[in-house]
Amino acid sequence: MTKARSGMVKTDKGQQTRAAILETALETFREQGYERTTMRAIAERAGVALGNAYYYFHSKEHLIQAFYGRTHQEHLDACAALLKNELDLKARLLGVMNTKIATLEPYHRFAGKLFKTAADPHSPLNPFSDESDPIRKDSIQLFAEVVAGAKIKVPKDLMADLPYMLWLYHMGIILFWIHDPSARRARTHRLIDRSVDIIVKLIGIASNPLMKPLRKSAIRLITELRQDVSAIAD
């Protein structure tokens, strides 16, 4: 997660410099927002030369990827207890979602710019990109646990793709959150309440044998969509 992603850091001193730049960057992003933070400012504040920041991070955008990893890890930790103790699917999903946006909250200010760059198909920050693969896998895994640990019966076929579907759903919620200017993200929370309720109901309905044909084609669609998306890196 917070691993060095490149072969450029060879010494301990290098690690420290890299860390210092990253800390300074995230700190400044939180304070000033992404746009208003210049690479020169980061370098100066971190006590290194401008070029040095580029030695460790290929671009300003690359600084963002560290943010992904960090908040994801925080989120995992914050969810651990809930996932260990709670058995009700609805409560589990609700908890995971609310925790997620709580984790992201300090960065709401620049989250917009973040998503902006992430939406670019050619950007390595794109959540579907190869470079994002580890975190994406990890993130989907989290939703697999949400389902697996719940006392609920779902058909095998649905079970297989449900984690991915929930991950997609969670991306949608984040997108909404980014655009949500309401106090304490009240609207996002309300949206989560409502949508989680519906999702759980839908899972129930979809599990009904009568729904098998529709379920099948929906799953097939998702499967294909998934393949397609991951095939994009060519």
Place this chain on the structure above:
Amino acid sequence: MTKARSGMVKTDKGQQTRAAILETALETFREQGYERTTMRAIAERAGVALGNAYYYFHSKEHLIQAFYGRTHQEHLDACAALLKNELDLKARLLGVMNTKIATLEPYHRFAGKLFKTAADPHSPLNPFSDESDPIRKDSIQLFAEVVAGAKIKVPKDLMADLPYMLWLYHMGIILFWIHDPSARRARTHRLIDRSVDIIVKLIGIASNPLMKPLRKSAIRLITELRQDVSAIAD
């Protein structure tokens, strides 16, 4: 649609200059892509000074909005016949979607950058922004016609929000299309086939009286989401 959006153009000569810059810009975008097209190149090719381009378009991104309007208009025209003659909902929706991506195709190359900027909540290009309101309304209206002109019965409550839902769906497809590198966008077309099929089935199922409770809460969710999103401009 293609109306001048600012109070800065007062004379006929001004209109012409504005148009020239816009044409040159879109042309160059198509040829070179968005990133590789510099404002200096646009200005030079259009035979004006650099600053003049900024007199008519606040920023490079603002040049994109014209693209929205233009392709939307093209799409409307291309759909007119179908919507007049076809009665089957599935065929109507399928046609509108396939036509949409056909219209966008010449710009696929820079569509990524386009969406990238559009994803920024603070960008006027954001499809949910005030500045995008006219086109958005118009676009949703198109889907209202898709439904209204079909020989199909849907409950009133669903009818009210269905156009918006379909519009959201169509945004999702565009997002996929942007990321789709397959030859002749085969995957996007397949996704459209599959998803339209499911949507039509879902509409059928949701219209069942037994589904009323779930339908109600889903509609409520969408309604709120919609309000929220449009309330963002504050």
Place this chain on the structure above:
DNA sequence: GCCGCGTTTTGAACAGGTTCAAAATAATCC
């Protein structure tokens, strides 16, 4: 100590988006 070599650091230079004050041009009024 000092040489060689890989790693890290530096800062100047470049590129392209953006701003702005001033100049040129067009429209309006007398």
Place this chain on the structure above:
DNA sequence: GGATTATTTTGAACCTGTTCAAAACGCGGC
């Protein structure tokens, strides 16, 4: 027509992300 005002046009200057060749540093081997 001339003066006044509004609109359009210009290009130099600025800012910030990015590149790169050269310098500095750290360290094992002698």
